Each structure stands twice: as C-alpha cells, then as structure tokens.
Amino acid sequence: MLMKNTEALLAKLTLELGYSDDASHVAYSNGVPIGKALVNAKRGYVGELKSVRGIDVKVVGISELYGLPFMTFTLPNAAPRPTATPVTLTPIGGGLSVFDTTQPFPATDLLRDDTGGVSYYYFRDRTGTSADPYRPIAPRQTIDVSSGTALPRGVVFLGGSYSETPFTPRLSVPATEETGGTPSYLNHAFTPTRPVALNQLSGDTLVTTPFQYLSNASGTGGSARLFGSVHSRLYYSDKTGASALADAPLLQNVMVSQDPGTGHLVVSAVASYDADPGISDVWLSYTDTAAATRLWQSIPMHGGTPTVRETVNGVATGYLATFTADVAPGSDPFAMRFMIQAVGGAALVRVASNNGLLYRLEAATQAPPTTSTSLFVSAPATATYRGTLTVTAKLSTGAGALAGKTVDFKFGGTKKSALTVLVGTDAISTATQRTRQRRQRRGHGQAGADEHHSPDAERPPVLGQRLHRHAQDRRRDAERPARRAPRPPGRRQRHDARDADRLRGPDRARHARLRRSRRGPLHGHDQLPADSALRQRDRADRARRRRRGRGRRADRSQSHAGRSDDADGAGDADVTGDTRRAARGHGRG
Incomplete structure (x- = not known):
C-alpha cells in the first residue's frame, strides 16, 4: 500500500510525535508540542519533493491543528531523531566547493509490484515514492546535503549503472467524482532526463529518482531503466556580492561528429557566460545504449580561447567559448548518447539534453544528384502596338532536351508559366502577351497640354492652371439658367423643420401650427383644420427666400469669375478696380 x-503528511506527523528531540537535536523537556510536530512534518513533506505541484500546496495548506499548539504528547519510549551524514566540502577555487556522493540502490532494497498487470518500483519501507498525477509511480530517495559554511546551488549527474527491461507502468490516477478507466501514458524520451535534483524549499536535500521510463508509440507499454547506483556532484557557493546573482551559462550549437583518423566521436558546444563570475566546469555525460553493461559516464570538456560577447564602457562583460571533448565509441557509434552540463561561477548548472532526446551522431544524408541545364530564349526585336508578343524558350541538358518542365516568363509586372513540349528534338515552351502603351500624364508634352500653355513648355505652371480652371467653372455656372431640382419625396417635412428653426417669435409658432395641420391621426396628433391663408403666406415666404438666395449666388459667381480672369490677364473690361487689385494680390500670393 502506498x-x-x-x-504521507500524517505519517510524518506520527513519526514527529515519537521523537525525543526537535529538528535541531535539542531534547524535549516535557513531551513533543503538537504544533511544532506539525510544522516539522510539513517541512519534511516539502523537503522530499522534486517539484512542487498544486496538490502539494493544498496538502500543506489544509492540514491544520485544532487545539492549543503548545499541548504536548509523550510516548513511553521516545526514539532519537536520525542524524544526517555530515557533508565534507572540497574547495575548487573562485568561492566554490564540491561534494561528491554515490548512492547505491541494491535489488534487495528496490522492489517491484506487478499487481493487476501493471508495475511500479518502490523502496522496502514504501515511504519514498514519486506519484505525480497521471504519471508512472517511481521510487524516490532524499538525503540531507546541508552545509554550515556554503550554500548548495547546483548538482551534476556524473554517472551510474542501469539496466533496461520491458515495463507497463502503474499510473498515479487521482480519485475524482467522474468515473472512467485508467488513461495511457505516452512520452518520446526517457523521463526524468536526469535522475538527480536539488531541493531547497525546506533545508537542502538531494532528491534521487533511480528510475526512467520510455513508452512505445501507442502508450500501452514501454521500457524502464532502473539504476543500480547514481553518482552526482553538488556545487556549493559562498558568494554574497552581485556575482552571486549571475545565471548559469547558456549552451548552444551542440554538434556531434566523428574523427576520420581516430574514429572517436567529437562533441562540441558553444558556452555563453558572464565575465563575472565566469564559468567553472563543463561536463560531457554519455552512455552506450548498445553495450551489454549499461553505464553513464562523464568527462570534462576543454574550452578554447574565449571571444568577447559584449562590452560596457569598453569593459568586456560577457564571453563566448567553444568546449570540446572526444569519446571512443563502442561497437556502434550511432548508439552513443550525449548530454552536456555546464556549471557557472555562481554554482548554477545548465543542462543541454536536446529536450530529453539526448544528442547523437546523425547519419550523413546524400544529396540528390544535380543536372546542369541550359535555357535559350528568343523574342522579336520589335512588336506592334496593341498586338501580340510571342516569346519562345528552349530548355535542354547535356543529355538532350528536357520536356515536361515549367518555365516562368515575366512581362513587366505580368508573370506567365508554360510547360516545355518536345518539338522534334527540342523541348520548347511558348508564352504570349498583348503589348500596350503607357498613357501620358496630363500636362506632359504637347498632346496633354492646356490651351494657355505653349507647346514647348516642359511643365505647366500649376497655380495658373488651377486659377484658369476655377474661373472657367465659375463662368459656366453663372451662365447656366438657375433651376431648382425637384424635391424628392419625404424631404418636405425636413425642409419645413429647417425653415422653422431659422425663424423666431410669432413666425416660429405659425410654422409649428402649420406642421401640425399637415399631420394626420396616424402620427399620433389631432387633425387641425387647414388654414389656407397661412399656407399661402408660407409658400410666398419660401419663394421669396429662394429668389434672394439665387441672386446672391449669381453675384458671387460673377465676382469670382472677374477676379480669376483679371489674375490670368483675360478679364472683362467692366471689372472694377478693387476686383483687379484683389486678383493681382491673389496672383502674387
């Protein structure tokens, strides 16, 4: 039972109530305070997680104590709290230290359950398991890696032994109100990519998962990797300045090639890092998936001469360097898999694993053979205006004509395509296009010039041309008899309302009465008797206003025509002096 x-949290609370000392190994004086026991149980629960999920936040949040937290619980025979193995650090310079650890996982401690046709691995005490929702249940082990002098900030997976076996995993399916069968699990790479992770949520713990799984294409089964041992290195830092905030180096342009002389596989990668704190180590981890004994191993990569990535005020703040390493392959070079881990000067680690698929030697693909072709185009030297232009193209190779290929023809902005057809011994494609002449812009040349411009003028004066056309339009409007366009249906009410808005006092009231008299019962108003005198007076007023408006428009048209003619030197003789002066002033402006 898992x-x-x-x-799991309540199980840890039960263990806390049975200890004789607290987390600092100070003995309890009068039993275990239940409030402190719950706090320690929550810290222990969070400290064993590889990553925090929503369900973990809920478990810690809803677990509450109802009662006084200082109430104590005493067992007759309290057990001492287990002590962590002390961590011995090895300085490597630059404010960094390392701690190497190897965790064995013998088959006697790592057991397998195959109940119901699905399987999962667990430790003998059944307490260390990882059960993410809808993921395979996996074994998990945590160890305390705290140090009183430095802070662990990164971990590198250096190697370990493993074996592969066919496997159908048991998934961790949450219990919900909806019923349904167990879903299938499908992935494309062995997960987790690295079996180690650093947890700093509550203390400093190293979380190791000695299990990886890769499903088949349908998700009904797959292969499991079970580690017999895991070797890792933790990096500690005692930096406290601005360099402690620097991120891990970036890894890019990872390439795997084979040396034709030695046959070794050469792996290279470009690392981008800050000048302060720099870069500490770059590791190449590899495994031979075709070997009888499966092992993960790691070797350091050597960097070349760095180049400046960026500068600030003439000072280099970042560098680029290429790191390389070569590995002797096994029986099959294409079965080798690689992963790169870079450690920055602040002890943070960056992993390049090709999204979990790992890097490998790719088989060289042979490019298809290319054939040189020749294209001969023939077109007439002249063409008839608004006629048809025919262009012929002949496509051939060194072996002969090349038929059934597409040839693109471009006529100005028009593009046409035609297939080559075998005509005799030649492959010919033909395209036709109607020829046309561009229209000349108005005002350019003699054909498009206005009457008042000389034929040899290159460009007419724009201002004089506009004034002349404006005068002609005004004169034409003045000579045209004034006619009033028939009023379309439905505009009578709008005109009446507009005229009423222009009136004031008694006239406005009179128009209001007149409009009400025209409405019928359908408009929601009472029908008033028609007043013939009011109607006749209203029509006379509107006619008088229309005549007055036409007269004003005619006067304005004649005045504009006189000013325009005088500005062009062709005005009438009876134009007044004021009009001439205004026209001359307008022309000068």
Whole structure:
C-alpha cells in the first residue's frame, strides 16, 4: 500500500510525535508540542519533493491543528531523531566547493509490484515514492546535503549503472467524482532526463529518482531503466556580492561528429557566460545504449580561447567559448548518447539534453544528384502596338532536351508559366502577351497640354492652371439658367423643420401650427383644420427666400469669375478696380 499526499503528511506527523528531540537535536523537556510536530512534518513533506505541484500546496495548506499548539504528547519510549551524514566540502577555487556522493540502490532494497498487470518500483519501507498525477509511480530517495559554511546551488549527474527491461507502468490516477478507466501514458524520451535534483524549499536535500521510463508509440507499454547506483556532484557557493546573482551559462550549437583518423566521436558546444563570475566546469555525460553493461559516464570538456560577447564602457562583460571533448565509441557509434552540463561561477548548472532526446551522431544524408541545364530564349526585336508578343524558350541538358518542365516568363509586372513540349528534338515552351502603351500624364508634352500653355513648355505652371480652371467653372455656372431640382419625396417635412428653426417669435409658432395641420391621426396628433391663408403666406415666404438666395449666388459667381480672369490677364473690361487689385494680390500670393 502506498501513502501519498495527506496520508504521507500524517505519517510524518506520527513519526514527529515519537521523537525525543526537535529538528535541531535539542531534547524535549516535557513531551513533543503538537504544533511544532506539525510544522516539522510539513517541512519534511516539502523537503522530499522534486517539484512542487498544486496538490502539494493544498496538502500543506489544509492540514491544520485544532487545539492549543503548545499541548504536548509523550510516548513511553521516545526514539532519537536520525542524524544526517555530515557533508565534507572540497574547495575548487573562485568561492566554490564540491561534494561528491554515490548512492547505491541494491535489488534487495528496490522492489517491484506487478499487481493487476501493471508495475511500479518502490523502496522496502514504501515511504519514498514519486506519484505525480497521471504519471508512472517511481521510487524516490532524499538525503540531507546541508552545509554550515556554503550554500548548495547546483548538482551534476556524473554517472551510474542501469539496466533496461520491458515495463507497463502503474499510473498515479487521482480519485475524482467522474468515473472512467485508467488513461495511457505516452512520452518520446526517457523521463526524468536526469535522475538527480536539488531541493531547497525546506533545508537542502538531494532528491534521487533511480528510475526512467520510455513508452512505445501507442502508450500501452514501454521500457524502464532502473539504476543500480547514481553518482552526482553538488556545487556549493559562498558568494554574497552581485556575482552571486549571475545565471548559469547558456549552451548552444551542440554538434556531434566523428574523427576520420581516430574514429572517436567529437562533441562540441558553444558556452555563453558572464565575465563575472565566469564559468567553472563543463561536463560531457554519455552512455552506450548498445553495450551489454549499461553505464553513464562523464568527462570534462576543454574550452578554447574565449571571444568577447559584449562590452560596457569598453569593459568586456560577457564571453563566448567553444568546449570540446572526444569519446571512443563502442561497437556502434550511432548508439552513443550525449548530454552536456555546464556549471557557472555562481554554482548554477545548465543542462543541454536536446529536450530529453539526448544528442547523437546523425547519419550523413546524400544529396540528390544535380543536372546542369541550359535555357535559350528568343523574342522579336520589335512588336506592334496593341498586338501580340510571342516569346519562345528552349530548355535542354547535356543529355538532350528536357520536356515536361515549367518555365516562368515575366512581362513587366505580368508573370506567365508554360510547360516545355518536345518539338522534334527540342523541348520548347511558348508564352504570349498583348503589348500596350503607357498613357501620358496630363500636362506632359504637347498632346496633354492646356490651351494657355505653349507647346514647348516642359511643365505647366500649376497655380495658373488651377486659377484658369476655377474661373472657367465659375463662368459656366453663372451662365447656366438657375433651376431648382425637384424635391424628392419625404424631404418636405425636413425642409419645413429647417425653415422653422431659422425663424423666431410669432413666425416660429405659425410654422409649428402649420406642421401640425399637415399631420394626420396616424402620427399620433389631432387633425387641425387647414388654414389656407397661412399656407399661402408660407409658400410666398419660401419663394421669396429662394429668389434672394439665387441672386446672391449669381453675384458671387460673377465676382469670382472677374477676379480669376483679371489674375490670368483675360478679364472683362467692366471689372472694377478693387476686383483687379484683389486678383493681382491673389496672383502674387
């Protein structure tokens, strides 16, 4: 039986109530305070996680104590709290230290359950398991790696032994109100990519998952990797300045090639890092998936001469360097898999694993053979205006004509395509296009010039041309008899409302009465008797206003025509002096 989530938290609470000392190894004086026991249980629960999920936040949040937290619980025979193995650090310079650890996982401690046709691995005490929702259940082990002098900031997976076996995983399916069968699990690479992770949520713990799984194409089964041992290195830092905030180096342009002389596989990668704190180590981890004994191994990569990535005020703040390493392949070079881990000067680690698929030697693909072709185009030297232009193209190779290929023809902005057809011994394609002449712009040349411009003028004066046309339009409007366009249906009410808005006092009231008299019962108003005198007076007023408006428009048209003619030197003789002066002033402006 597996205990997860709240069950695992309550199991830790039970253990806390049975200890004789607290987390600092100070003995309790009068039993275990239940409030402190719950806090320690929550810290232990979070400290064993590889990553925090929503369900973990809920488990810690809803677990509350109802009662006084200083109430104590005493067992007759309290057990001492287990002590962590002390961590011995090895300085490597630059404010960094390392701690190497190897965790064995013998088959006697790592057991397998095959109940119901699905399987999962677990430790003998059944307490260390990882059960993410809808993921395979996997074994998990945590160890305390705290140090009183430095802070662990990164971990590198250096190697370990493993074996592969066919496997159908048991998934961790949450219990919900909806019923349904167990879903299938499908992935494309062995997960997790690295079996180690650093947890700093509550203390400093190293979380190791000695299990990886890769499903088949349908998700009904797959292969499991079970580690017999895991070797890792933790990097510690005692930096406290601005360099402690620097990120891990970036890894890019990873390439795997084979040396034709030695046959070794050469792996290279470009690392981008900050000048302060720089870069500490770059590791190449590899495994031979075709070997009888499966091992992960790691070797350091050597960097070349760095180049300046960026500068600030003439000072280099970042560098680029290429790191390389070569590995002797096994029986099959294409079965080798690689992963790169870079450690920055602040002890943070960056992993390049090709999204979990790992890097490998790719088989060289042979490019298809190319054939040189020749294209001969023939077109007439002249063409008839608004006629048809025919262009012929002949496509051939060294072996002869090349038929059935597409040839593109471009006529100005028009593009046409035609297939080559075998005509005799030649492959010919033909395209036709109607010829046309561009229209000349108005005002350019003699054909498009206005009457008042000389034929040899290159460009007419724009201002004089506009004034002349304006005068002609005004004169034409003045000579045209004034006619009033028939009023379309439905505009009578709008005109009446407009005229009424222009009136004031008694006239406005009179128009209001007149409009009401025209409405019928359908408009929601009472029908008033028609007043013939008011109607006749209203029509006379509108006619008088229309005549007055036409007279004003005619006067304005004649005045504009006189000013325009005088500005062009062709005005009438009876134009007044004021009009001439205004026209001359307008022309000068």
